[in-house]
Amino acid sequence: MKENKKPILISGMKPTGKMHLGNFFGSLKQVIDLEDKYDNTYFIADFHALTGVKNSKEFRDNTWDLALDCLGAGLDPKKICIYKQSDVPEVTELTWFFSCLINVSYLMRAHAYKDAQAKGEEVNCGTFSYPILMAADILIHKSRFVPVGEDQRQHIEYARDVAEKFNSTYKKIFPIPEGVILESVGTVPGTDGRKMSKSYNNTIPLFATHEEIKKAVMKIPTDSKGVEDYKDPKECFVFKIHSLVTPEGELSILRKRYLEGGIGYKESKELLVESLDSYLKPFREKRSYYEKNPEEVKKILKKGADKTRKRTQETMAEVRKSMGISFLK
């Protein structure tokens, strides 16, 4: 029997460092914004992080911090189910089943794998089959929607292909998931103008202090136009971040000043620091509440995993049956 008739939406994030503005706007915020429309789940993708992080303390701390970050950033556990991937082991079983359907040559086309190879990095088997684990994360929920940032587009394509391959080989069990990639967010620029990313050391962390925010914002590169010059807001990294955190009224005044002249980049950056401070203040307060209440956080994660396992066990029973694996009972 169906527990909930709303379409299922799922997304997750790897615990590989401090959550930043790109992660929040590209992924988590969308799940929060859609909490009333769909049956939403967000998970901490700790198995995915294992491809890189090998230090157990760092691994544990990152996982815990990401749980605090999600709750601090406004994920309401009464509305959105949150769990840690490693608490739902069914996903690894499904990953194996999918691995036996997907060809190596197809996985070799994955951007993440190709980039690592191009850089001459050693690629472990986990990194190579990352798209299969991600497909399993998504499909085991029978998700319809997957909000992610632009850089995950190819991974969603893989999940769709895996679903089609399974459905045509065995039985039509999996809906074909759709990525939800917001044009209005696009790729959030980092403090060096490239994509904001933990791996580029160019982030504005979501829980940064005022001083840290100021230091980061002042680093954002701009062109050499003077105060009175026309500036194209679309070409400006500072304005791009304004468009995410500055209230609409102030944003349209700012846009006008960019177009008509009368604002320098220094002032625009100072205004951005103010906007970020007020946008992030409630986040800091909420995170510090959860930090002081670790037992509550543990309970939330446990409850999320229990709820998820009911669903994943149901899916796996269907999957095993369709594959001819479970025929004794």
Ligand code: ADP
């Ligand atoms: P990072 O590049 O910092 O390691 P992740 O790969 O952990 O980020 O991404 C977590 C989620 O955040 C993904 O859905 C990803 O698409 C999204 N994301 C990451 N960076 C950005 C960005 N700069 N702009 C928009 N979305 C982003």
Ligand code: TRP
């Ligand atoms: N690959 C995603 C990232 O790097 C994290 C992730 C793992 C994910 N499994 C997922 C996102 C399933 C959405 C759905 O950010």
